[in-house]
Amino acid sequence: MKDAITGILLAAGLSTRMGTPKQLLPFGHRTIIETVIDNLLQSKLDSVIVVIGHQADLIRSKIKFNPVQIAFNPDYHNGMLSSAQCGIRSLSKSSVAFAITLVDQPFITSDLIDIVIAAHHRNSHGITIPRFNNQRGHPAIFDRRYAETILALDQHSGGVRSILQTHADDIFYENVDSDRILQDIDEKEDYKRAIESIGR
Numbered sequence: 001m002k003d004a005i006t007g008i009l010l011a012a013g014l015s016t017r018m019g020t021p022k023q024l025l026p027f028g029h030r031t032i033i034e035t036v037i038d039n040l041l042q043s044k045l046d047s048v049i050v051v052i053g054h055q056a057d058l059i060r061s062k063i064k065f066n067p068v069q070i071a072f073n074p075d076y077h078n079g080m081l082s083s084a085q086c087g088i089r090s091l092s093k094s095s096v097a098f099a100i101t102l103v104d105q106p107f108i109t110s111d112l113i114d115i116v117i118a119a120h121h122r123n124s125h126g127i128t129i130p131r132f133n134n135q136r137g138h139p140a141i142f143d144r145r146y147a148e149t150i151l152a153l154d155q156h157s158g159g160v161r162s163i164l165q166t167h168a169d170d171i172f173y174e175n176v177d178s179d180r181i182l183q184d185i186d187e188k189e190d191y192k193r194a195i196e197s198i199g200r
Contacts, residue, residue: 003096003097003121004046004047004092004094004095004096004097005044005045005046005095005096005097005098005099005117005120005141006045006046006047006048006049006091006092006095006097006098006099007040007043007045007047007048007049007098007099007101007113007139008048008049008051008084008087008088008090008091008098008100008101009036009037009040009048009049009050009051009068009087009101009102009103010051010080010083010084010087010100010101010102010103011023011033011036011050011051011052011059011083011103012051012052012053012054012056012073012076012082012083012086013053013054013076013079013080013083013103014054014076014077015054017186017187018185018186018187018188018191019188021054021055021058021059022103022104022185022186022191023055023059023062023103024055024058024059024062025185025191026195027106027194027195027198028198031062032103032104032106032185033050033059033062033063033103034063034066035106036101036103036105036106036108037050037063037066037068039106039108039109039110039113040068040101040110040113041066041067041068042110043110043113043114043117044110044113044114044117044118045099045113045117046094046095047068047069047092047095048067048068048069049068049069049070049090049091050063050066050068050069050070050071051071051072051073051083051084051086051087051090052070052071052072052073052076053072053073053074053075053076053077053083054076056072069090071086071087071089071090072086073086078155079155079159080159080160081150081153081155081157081159081160082155084100084150084159084160085150085151085153087100088147088150088151089151091144091147095144096143096144097120097141097142097143097144098141098142098144098147099113099116099117099139099140099141099142100138100139100140100141100142100160101113101138101139102138102184104184104185104186105138105183105184105185106185106194107180107183107194108137108138108139108180108181108183109180112130112178112180112181113139115130115174115176116128116129116130116139116141116174117141119172119174120141120172123172125170125171126142126143126145126146126167126170127140127141127142127143127146127163127164127167127170127171127172128140128141128171128172128173128174129141129164129171129172129173129174130173130174130175130176130181131173131174131175131176131181132175132176132177132178132179132182133179135182136164136173137176137181137182138181140160140164142163146163146167149163150163
């Protein structure tokens with residue numbers, strides 16, 4: 001695949017604010033993580049890597065029948081950067097870019113992911129990010145050349161976000177008409193609202 005883009009799903013977190021692994025919470029007929037994986041697989045991403053850590057065995061058993069690559073992050077206690085780095089180390093040689101996606105964003109459907117992929121293919125910048133009302137959302141797509149830069153970051157660097165500050169002139173913003181790119185499920189109230197919204 002000449003221009004293969006791999007999705008890296010960060011699903012290794014402790015869900016501290018939720019108090020229970022949010023990846024496994026029911027969401028419609030599935031769990032949150034299964035919904036997010038479905039959205040990624042239905043998009044034009046060429047492959048998907050799921051980075052797991054906390055409650056790894058439980059999560060692995062829930063997703064093992066999906067056509068995804070599972071990567072275990074032994075340093076998941078160190079936060080999201082360590083999971084992004086784990087996913088990047090798992091990239092195949094054919095991947096020219098990678099899309100960093102979050103497990104607590106089940107409202108980002110395949111059509112929104114495809115808008116960002118199409119934007120990345122048609123612009124000459126190294127980073128493509130969707131934006132709604134001047135707010136950055138997900139997924140963020142990075143050219144492969146940023147892999148080593150992210151791998152070189154440490155815990156005190158400010159994470160992947162620091163790359164967006166350092167390389168602000170290499171970001172293409174794709175404006176979208178949906179706030180779903182901003183919606184995440186961090187706390188119990190977020191989850192309650194999310195369940196109510198899919199019930200409507």
